[in-house]
Amino acid sequence: MNRRMRRAIAFSSSLVLHIIALVVLNAAAARALTARAGAGAARNPITVIVMPPADASSIPGLNSTGDDDDAALIRPFTHSSEVDVPGFRYNVGRIRDRARLLFPFLTPGLALERFGLQPQREAAHAASPTWNTDARVVDPPKPPAPALTLSSAALQLIVDRAWSRRDRWNVFDRIAALADTYSADSGQLAQLFHKYVDQNALQPYVDTAIRDPRLWTELGIAADHVVFIGFISRYVTEHPSTRGATELLFLLDKIAEGSLEVLLTLLQSEPTEQLRWTRQANSAAYNLLLDLRRFYTAQLARRGLASADDIRRYYENVRLAILTAIVRSAPDGYRASDARFLIGAIHWRRGDTAAALKWWRDMTDGDPDDSYAAARSRMLQIINAPEGVDRRQVDMVLRNVHGAWLMFSIDRLSRFGYRLDTY
DSSP, X not given: OOHHHHHHHTSOTHHHHHHHHHHHHHHHTOOSOOOOOOSSOOOSOOOSSOXXXXXXXXXXXXXXXXXXXXXXXXXXXXSOOEEEETTEEEEOHHHHHTGGGSOTTTTTOBOGGGGTXXXXXXXXXXXXXXEEEOXXXXXXXXXXXXXXXXXXXXXXXXXHHTOOSSOHHHHHHHHHHHHTTSOSSSBTHHHHHHHHHHHHSOOOOOOSSOSHHHHHHHHXXXXXXXXXXXXXXXXXXXXXXXXXXXHHHHHHHHHHHHHHHHHHHHHHOOHHHHOHHHHHHOHHHHHHXXXXXXXXXXHHHHTTOOSHHHHHHHHHHHHHHHHHHHHHHSGGGTTHHHHHHHHHHHHHHHTOHHHHHHHHHTOOOOOTTSTTHHHHHHHHHHHTOTTOOOHHHHHHHHHHHHHHHHHHHHHHHXXXXXXXXXX
């Protein structure tokens, strides 16, 4: 996290309310939606996996799909894949082609052992699977790769060129090419991954006049998640317990976080009321949305996930597995305290105070360039105060982390010519 973000974390909780007010005013004034292309066209794309696969077992990091009785819920799509609604045009072909793999954390699920994550026997309730984590056996080392050495400006330029509002993999492949060339531990490759995660991985999306642009954009991003998972799984397997692998596990955590929000947007969008523009523009694309809702509702029912809270808890457990793996496998504790901060935040929001405090008390101030360094320092002061833990202060730290991210995101969107409601 850059210095600007770390300073923002120190703001009072009222900052969040001001930001929300700013977002509402901004959205109200911007009803005419526009969309611009992402920063830069992709060059020399790297083929990690061929899509769509017949079986997800061919994709690194995923379980086998096997026979799926719900597959028939997604009907063949033979019409035009273009959706053209006011101020927004989108080709839904990639979403159509990867329809059964849009939410891979849910179905077919991560093959956790391929990330150094060992699944434990699931709890009695399917909505609350639990995992433990063990670092995998290290393979014989390969010849050392050269260290990536760049100026700060050059590093930031790569991160900026890998920013996109829509098609993330198309521009991330530049970073993937560097990952295949340079050292996972020495040099600046890990720093490059870190900056990408902090600045590009998650973006806020707000719909104002109509829901259609936001939903199609988010589904398009979800369609690329399976490709990112394949890349991360391969890299972590080839470079276990390295700084580069640690940063990519943080990216995997952010992808899980984003996947949850897209899934909830899909399920909570009322088609007849909120997606009528798509229905008028392309009936086949509208039917695809209906099929996706039916398919993933059936998948959730198979796992006993009946409510939004159940779904959130399921995804949180996946995130806990990833973050705990970071703590156990990070070389020399690299960014382990950031992972502990996030683990504690999940437990705190669940109401498990004891678990949250346990993880937080194991944090250290650590590297000031860590993403949550300022928030960790403040949290340690609060939970170790002689007078006891002030819950309101803990909540304020967590709110301010979110507020700092939102403020940074608004600025970054503006840099590339976007607002919260443009895609």
